[in-house]
Amino acid sequence: MAPDELVRREGVAVDGDAGAVTELFAYLDSPDPDFAIVTP
Numbered sequence: 001m002a003p004d005e006l007v008r009r010e011g012v013a014v015d016g017d018a019g020a021v022t023e024l025f026a027y028l029d030s031p032d033p034d035f036a037i038v039t040p
Helices: 003-007 018-027
Strands: none
Touching: 003 018
């Protein structure tokens, strides 16, 4: 769920700059499910 969608939910409050959180999440990518954590 996007940060701007979370802010609109009932029971969720933002203290500070909500745009900063949105910007932070924009830099994050979805994890790669095929990422090899352990390699032989």
